[in-house]
Amino acid sequence: xxxxxxxxxxxxxxxxxxxxxxxxxxxxxxxxxxxxxxxxxxxxxxxxxxxxxxxxxxxxxxxxxxxxxxxxxxxxxxxxxxxxxxxxxxxxxxxxxxxxxxxxxxxxxxxxxxxxxxxxxxxxxxxxxxxxxxxxxxxxxxxxxxxxxxxxxxxxxxxxxxxxxxxxxxxxxxxxxxxxxxxxxxxxxxxxxxxxxxxxxxxxxxxxxxxxxxxxxxxxxxxxxxxxxxxxxxxxxxxxxxxxxxxxxxxxxxxxxxxxxxxxxxxxxxxxxxxxxxxxxxxxxxxxxxxxxxxxxxxxxxxxxxxxxxxxxxxxxxxxxxxxxx
Amino acid sequence: xxxxxxxxxxxxxxxxxxxxxxxxxxxxxxxxxxxxxxxxxxxxxxxxxxxxxxxxxxxxxxxxxxxxxxxxxxxxxxxxxxxxxxxxxxxxxxxxxxxxxxxxxxxxxxxxxxxxxxxxxxxxxxxxxxxxxxxxxxxxxxxxxxxxxxxxxxxxxxxxxxxxxxxxxxxxxxxxxxxxxxxxxxxxxxxxxxxxxxxxxxxxxxxxxxxxxx
Numbered sequence: 001x002x003x004x005x006x007x008x009x010x011x012x013x014x015x016x017x018x019x020x021x022x023x024x025x026x027x028x029x030x031x032x033x034x035x036x037x038x039x040x041x042x043x044x045x046x047x048x049x050x051x052x053x054x055x056x057x058x059x060x061x062x063x064x065x066x067x068x069x070x071x072x073x074x075x076x077x078x079x080x081x082x083x084x085x086x087x088x089x090x091x092x093x094x095x096x097x098x099x100x101x102x103x104x105x106x107x108x109x110x111x112x113x114x115x116x117x118x119x120x121x122x123x124x125x126x127x128x129x130x131x132x133x134x135x136x137x138x139x140x141x142x143x144x145x146x147x148x149x150x151x152x153x154x155x156x157x158x159x160x161x162x163x164x165x166x167x168x169x170x171x172x173x174x175x176x177x178x179x180x181x182x183x184x185x186x187x188x189x190x191x192x193x194x195x196x197x198x199x200x201x202x203x204x205x206x207x208x209x210x211x212x213x214x215x216x217x218x219x220x221x222x223x224x225x226x227x228x229x230x231x232x233x234x235x236x237x238x239x240x241x242x243x244x245x246x247x248x249x250x251x252x253x254x255x256x257x258x259x260x261x262x263x264x265x266x267x268x269x270x271x272x273x274x275x276x277x278x279x280x281x282x283x284x285x286x287x288x289x290x291x292x293x294x295x296x297x298x299x300x301x302x303x304x305x306x307x308x309x310x311x312x313x314x315x316x317x318x319x320x321x322x323x324x325x326x
Numbered sequence: 327x328x329x330x331x332x333x334x335x336x337x338x339x340x341x342x343x344x345x346x347x348x349x350x351x352x353x354x355x356x357x358x359x360x361x362x363x364x365x366x367x368x369x370x371x372x373x374x375x376x377x378x379x380x381x382x383x384x385x386x387x388x389x390x391x392x393x394x395x396x397x398x399x400x401x402x403x404x405x406x407x408x409x410x411x412x413x414x415x416x417x418x419x420x421x422x423x424x425x426x427x428x429x430x431x432x433x434x435x436x437x438x439x440x441x442x443x444x445x446x447x448x449x450x451x452x453x454x455x456x457x458x459x460x461x462x463x464x465x466x467x468x469x470x471x472x473x474x475x476x477x478x479x480x481x482x483x484x485x486x487x488x489x490x491x492x493x494x495x496x497x498x499x500x501x502x503x504x505x506x507x508x509x510x511x512x513x514x515x516x517x518x519x520x521x522x523x524x525x526x527x528x529x530x531x532x533x534x535x536x537x538x539x540x
Contacts, residue, residue, distance in 0.1 A: 005403070
């Protein structure tokens with residue numbers, strides 16, 4: 001690993017001052033960043049340790065639940081308020097990584113993690129995300145894990161997070177601090193599609209810091225589920241994952257939320273499928289229709305065509321679990 | 327995880343403004359090289375004097391408690407907790423498997439919580455309490471989990487075992503050892519290529535059911 005300078009600024013303001021310089025990166029849990037540094041995928045000159053900032057709290061607000069950016073994945077997944085109000089988020093977190101990694105990984109760091117595309121990780125291969133302009137090794141390579149939605153000619157990598165899929169489905173909001181104060185953006189708008197700039201994963205500016213996320217109160221707690229399909233039963237990245245949340249009243253679906261992981265450069269919300277479920281009965285037939293709607297526009301590559309079948313089957317299965325009609 | 331506030335105050339050498347020491351170092355070594363005779367300069371270069379001097383300047387103080395003993399070290403920021411334990415403290419019980427957070431062989435406890443020491447920068451555990459496999463036994467008395475692994479043959483080659491045992495102890499402490507399914511899920515961060523999984527699960531179940539405090 002390349003040598004770097006390590007600093008631990010005392011306050012959030014000092015952190016914001018320190019991160020403006022190029023070559024500087026924030027470190028929280030470090031579970032992805034340290035790995036990327038070991039492999040030479042990234043080589044910052046300076047690391048800014050933010051772990052001592054008071055951003056660990058999980059607190060109810062007027063209209064939702066605030067989760068600090070430094071709250072650990074393990075802590076959030078077992079927090080009583082999260083389990084009571086948003087069990088979907090707990091399920092998504094527990095589906096990710098291993099217990100050891102969840103004890104280190106933070107909410108903000110989880111959002112900032114990079115793709116696990118093997119061509120991104122292998123510094124001997126071309127990768128537009130790692131080195132813009134060098135090409136995409138995955139496009140014509142072994143692209144079994146790659147995107148079926150929203151990819152570009154530059155990049156077909158997927159975002160690896162489970163937590164983010166849950167937060168996208170739950171209409172979370174990201175709270176970001178910058179020099180001019182705080183701004184809030186919908187979670188679904190935090191990550192971006194690759195387009196012509198796959199090197200940029202999200203809309204966080206260089207001089208900004210994620211301070212937390214807020215999940216608005218909802219009626220999904222009774223009927224939600226996170227389904228993760230992977231090569232082994234635990235501790236593997238998703239081939240496809242589905243966050244499903246239903247608000248069922250009087251035998252009909254009043255509201256639905258659906259998001260997928262493992263299929264796009266960002267957590268992939270299935271808006272049209274959600275709309276198709278409103279006013280319908282929570283039946284397998286209706287779920288299958290929604291799943292087919294969700295697949296419109298999907299495009300497979302040489303080795304990931306199986307996802308075109310796996311994804312709709314997973315959507316339908318996740319909805320059945322959420323509705324309790326398994 | 328409560329942090330010791332006093333240890334988290336920015337220390338000397340950790341301020342962004344201290345960038346100047348690097349520049350000072352570059353300038354001073356350049357001046358030294360100019361002042362030296364060519365022969366001496368070549369000799370200095372051959373013995374990597376620059377690197378040695380730079381290294382001394384780049385090291386940061388790290389205070390932590392390892393298995394109940396206070397340690398005060400100087401470490402490079404890039405040194406992982408795993409490498410510091412093994413190479414600076416000679417605690418080679420903690421194993422380096424994949425070195426990328428994928429196998430769990432390096433699992434230790436930081437302030438009572440299991441983590442992958444290969445992905446933990448040593449400087450970031452300043453002020454914390456570390457427990458390694460060497461810290462489980464009390465003198466010659468093995469920890470109940472160590473006894474159970476022996477009894478149930480919870481290993482073959484043994485390389486993953488220190489990580490498995492550290493994880494197993496945490497698994498029970500966390501309350502995640504209530505069924506075979508739950509144990510398998512919460513031990514999934516520890517890979518055993520010999521495939522001793524059934525015996526590992528048996529060992530954990532016995533300790534859990536024995537009700538002995540771990």
